[in-house]
Amino acid sequence: MGSIGRYMFRTTMGAFVITLVSLTVVMWFTQAIREFDLITSQRQTMFVFIGITGLLIPLLVMMIAPISLVLATAHIINKLSTDSEIIVMNAAGVSPWPLVRPFLAAGLVVAALVAAIAVYISPWSLRELRDWATQVRADILTNIVQPGRFTTISGNLTFHIADRRPNGLLVGIFLDDRRDPKEHATYLAEQGEIVKNDTGSFLVLEKGSVQRLESGQRDPRIVTFDRYAFDLSKFGVGPQTGGVTYNTREKYIWELMWPPANDALFLAQPGEYRSELHDRLATPLYPIAFVVLAYAFLGPPQTTRQSRTLSLLALVGVVAVLRLVGFLSVILGTHMPGALAAQYVALLGAIAAGSWQISRGQAIEPAAVVSKIATIIGERFAKATAS
Numbered sequence: 001m002g003s004i005g006r007y008m009f010r011t012t013m014g015a016f017v018i019t020l021v022s023l024t025v026v027m028w029f030t031q032a033i034r035e036f037d038l039i040t041s042q043r044q045t046m047f048v049f050i051g052i053t054g055l056l057i058p059l060l061v062m063m064i065a066p067i068s069l070v071l072a073t074a075h076i077i078n079k080l081s082t083d084s085e086i087i088v089m090n091a092a093g094v095s096p097w098p099l100v101r102p103f104l105a106a107g108l109v110v111a112a113l114v115a116a117i118a119v120y121i122s123p124w125s126l127r128e129l130r131d132w133a134t135q136v137r138a139d140i141l142t143n144i145v146q147p148g149r150f151t152t153i154s155g156n157l158t159f160h161i162a163d164r165r166p167n168g169l170l171v172g173i174f175l176d177d178r179r180d181p182k183e184h185a186t187y188l189a190e191q192g193e194i195v196k197n198d199t200g201s202f203l204v205l206e207k208g209s210v211q212r213l214e215s216g217q218r219d220p221r222i223v224t225f226d227r228y229a230f231d232l233s234k235f236g237v238g239p240q241t242g243g244v245t246y247n248t249r250e251k252y253i254w255e256l257m258w259p260p261a262n263d264a265l266f267l268a269q270p271g272e273y274r275s276e277l278h279d280r281l282a283t284p285l286y287p288i289a290f291v292v293l294a295y296a297f298l299g300p301p302q303t304t305r306q307s308r309t310l311s312l313l314a315l316v317g318v319v320a321v322l323r324l325v326g327f328l329s330v331i332l333g334t335h336m337p338g339a340l341a342a343q344y345v346a347l348l349g350a351i352a353a354g355s356w357q358i359s360r361g362q363a364i365e366p367a368a369v370v371s372k373i374a375t376i377i378g379e380r381f382a383k384a385t386a387s
Contacts (some may be wrong), residue, residue, distance in 0.1 A: 070319055072106075076103075076223075100299070107291035120252060147162060190208060194232075271335055289350045
């Protein structure tokens with residue numbers, strides 16, 4: 001790679017980084033705002049909020065990086081074309097492939113990045129996210145529930161305490177449990193305390209009653225008790241649950257390839273494992289396919305702004321179709337294994353077709369009717385804005 005190639009590679013990677021950071025920050029903000037109740041209703045610090053939501057960033061980067069690369073590549077190619085650099089090099093007899101190599105190098109770098117995220121970084125961060133969020137909710141009564149305030153956890157479990165003594169004793173306890181759709185339970189107790197042992201965490205209620213109303217019944221059942229242990233394991237990681245059960249997104253790729261024989265989730269949902277595995281295996285192909293397509297549509301010298309605009313729109317359309325095929329392939333592949341081949345066929349076909357078009361060294365010309373429609377729309381838009 002000569003000096004021109006290194007220059008193109010640097011500028012492409014620079015534009016890629018700027019685009020990736022910008023899009024990731026926007027996407028992170030939209031996701032983080034959903035967890036803002038960690039600060040408001042659950043009284044967590046800004047550090048905890050940023051730490052927990054920041055663990056979503058690797059997953060966002062994995063999804064956004066190929067799109068950021070195609071935007072960066074299109075920007076750099078358009079800049080080279082606007083400055084007539086591509087035209088000059090083409091007139092000097094430079095073949096297309098030396099110009100494509102810097103973009104392919106950038107595509108390989110991004111492919112390696114998303115592959116590392118798909119194999120290890122994303123599952124690790126999602127596991128940390130789940131564990132940290134679980135730990136935040138593990139001590140809901142000692143850290144979150146405030147005397148005199150009703151606090152709702154997960155939308156279906158409400159706590160209220162009248163007072164908290166210095167020795168940790170809770171006084172005047174109200175607990176409304178709607179987690180089971182078949183039964184609504186309400187607990188009242190004069191006092192209680194948190195007890196933790198090898199089997200888990202419990203809220204031990206003393207001198208109270210529990211009112212249970214089953215679905216379809218009009219009258220509740222009321223039972224009084226001297227002591228009652230309410231299991232808080234729902235909100236923590238304990239040996240009684242065997243730890244947290246990670247979903248397929250949170251599995252490392254080798255766990256998807258070779259799941260343990262006693263993996264209950266795999267036994268229940270083998271199709272989910274298969275689809276997730278192929279989705280991650282195909283992820284590194286997207287940056288390479290997008291770079292090849294970007295140069296195939298925008299790289300050859302073009303003479304009019306209109307044709308370049310149409311080429312850019314065509315590129316966006318093809319990229320969108322490829323992503324759609326990938327999503328549908330993964331979704332349908334859960335129940336139809338043959339559908340998983342669609343994304344590989346689409347990606348490899350796009351790389352092959354784009355490479356053939358690059359070798360021809362000719363611009364992709366839109367059909368005459370498309371150019372005519374685009375001209376009419378452009379003229380009417382110009383008139384509308386002028387008036």
